[in-house]
Amino acid sequence: MSNNSLSRRSLLTGVATAAAGAGLAAAGSAAAAAGAKPSSPVQPGGRAGHYLTVADGTVIHYKDWGSGQPVVFSHGWPLQGDAWEDQMFFLASHGYRVIAHDRRGHGLSSQPWSGNDMDTYADDLAALMNHLDLKNAVLVGHSTGGGEVARYIGRHGNARVAKAVLVGAVPPQMVKSPTNPNGLPMDVFDGIRKGVLEDRAQFFMDLTIPFYGYNRAGAKPSQGVRDTFRNQGMQCGIKNAYDCIKQFSETDFTADLKKIDVPTLVVHGDDDQIVPIDASGRAAAKLLKRGSLLVYEGAPHGLPTTHKARLNADLLAFIKA
Numbered sequence: 001m002s003n004n005s006l007s008r009r010s011l012l013t014g015v016a017t018a019a020a021g022a023g024l025a026a027a028g029s030a031a032a033a034a035g036a037k038p039s040s041p042v043q044p045g046g047r048a049g050h051y052l053t054v055a056d057g058t059v060i061h062y063k064d065w066g067s068g069q070p071v072v073f074s075h076g077w078p079l080q081g082d083a084w085e086d087q088m089f090f091l092a093s094h095g096y097r098v099i100a101h102d103r104r105g106h107g108l109s110s111q112p113w114s115g116n117d118m119d120t121y122a123d124d125l126a127a128l129m130n131h132l133d134l135k136n137a138v139l140v141g142h143s144t145g146g147g148e149v150a151r152y153i154g155r156h157g158n159a160r161v162a163k164a165v166l167v168g169a170v171p172p173q174m175v176k177s178p179t180n181p182n183g184l185p186m187d188v189f190d191g192i193r194k195g196v197l198e199d200r201a202q203f204f205m206d207l208t209i210p211f212y213g214y215n216r217a218g219a220k221p222s223q224g225v226r227d228t229f230r231n232q233g234m235q236c237g238i239k240n241a242y243d244c245i246k247q248f249s250e251t252d253f254t255a256d257l258k259k260i261d262v263p264t265l266v267v268h269g270d271d272d273q274i275v276p277i278d279a280s281g282r283a284a285a286k287l288l289k290r291g292s293l294l295v296y297e298g299a300p301h302g303l304p305t306t307h308k309a310r311l312n313a314d315l316l317a318f319i320k321a
Contacts, residue, residue: 028210036097052101054127056115061108062101062128068094069162071319073100074125074145076168077248078204078241079228080107083142086308087315094316103148105240107232116243118251122151129160138319140165142304143275144248147171149257154256163266165315168275168301171253171284175309179252181278196242204233210273238269251306257287264291265318269299 051081052060063081071091073084081100088098102109104124107115128138137160141149146169153161176183208214208229214221233241265293266288268281275281278293285293294314299307 015181016101025267026157039291051127052131054124056112057110058104058112058115058124059110060101060104060124060128062099063088064097064099064132066095066097067088068096069319070132070134071315072098072129072134072137073098073138073218074148075100075103075106075141076143076145077244078236079229080232080235082107082232084140086303087312090308091315091319096319099128099132099134101125103144103244105244106236108235111240117249118147118151118247119155120150121247122155125149125152125157129156134160136160136162138163138165140167140315141169142167143170143301145169147248147251147253150253150256150260151251154253154259158260158262161262163262163319164260165267165318166264166281166284167267167311168269168272168281168303169266169284170248170251170275170280171255171257172205172209172280172287173252174249174275174280180279182283184249184276184279189245192245192249193242195212196238196245200238200241201230201234204230207233208302211300212302212306213269213271213273213298215273216271216298216300217244225302229302253284254287257284258289260291261289263318263321264288265314266291266293267296267303268293268312269296269301269303269307271298272301272303274301 021318022140050064052062052064054060065088073081073088075081075083080102084100088100092098103121105111139149139152139161141147146166149166150171151165153164173180174183175189176185206228211229212225213219266281266285268277270277281293285291296303298312304311
């Protein structure tokens with residue numbers, strides 16, 4: 001392992017005990033929502049917006065703006081669909097229909113005790129895609145959401161998908177294992193679990209520092225961005241947040257990546273302190289049949305916010321190509 005990789009790992013391990021990283025996805029019980037057939041949208045508690053009830057009774061909240069070719073966004077941990085607002089506003093303003101859901105347990109969606117696993121996340125996305133009858137869609141996933149996109153295609157195929165984009169995404173696998181020697185050690189993720197259980201409000205606030213690269217020379221920390229991250233994290237149910245750590249860290253997406261046969265853009269910052277590029281973005285691009293890698297020099301994990309103008313332009317160009 002290179003000195004750069006070791007320094008990234010050391011930083012992540014240190015941050016994990018006080019404030020570590022993740023944005024992010026491993027295996028489990030698909031039974032809850034497998035083959036889910038959604039009911040009509042509901043509005044629990046009288047809240048305005050779009051809601052979809054899936055097979056196990058979980059209510060999924062989503063936003064649906066604009067018209068044109070659909071672009072569907074999957075967010076990172078512990079955030080919600082609003083994490084994509086910069087990209088959604090931009091693309092909707094350029095003639096696209098943009099859709100972003102809150103993963104089960106996150107944002108305004110239900111907080112079920114069970115079903116917090118990657119297979120069910122993918123099945124919930126499939127239920128939404130089927131309910132809206134989306135065709136020729138572009139799927140965009142950040143961090144854990146990138147794992148969700150890969151697992152969706154792995155389980156449900158490419159029939160509704162024209163292209164895919166993985167941004168700072170967790171595939172092929174985050175945790176170190178015999179088949180993934182460049183991954184991060186399990187104690188990093190154990191530290192994240194500890195932080196969530198002990199004081200997750202402070203943990204999420206501290207996590208914003210490496211997440212957005214605010215610990216780097218020349219960075220301009222935004223308290224508003226930090227507060228927004230913490231507030232979104234606190235809308236995630238604690239059980240759902242805790243269970244998702246195993247999913248973003250241990251899930252092996254290798255087989256899913258190999259099943260993606262649509263053009264796929266991999267965008268990753270080479271200073272990502274949360275999901276290091278060598279074991280994720282660069283490795284994922286090599287497994288894709290029609291993948292291309294776009295490296296943002298010096299960019300952190302939270303590049304949809306810190307590098308939003310560049311990402312917006314790159315997304316538009318990729319979709320139009």
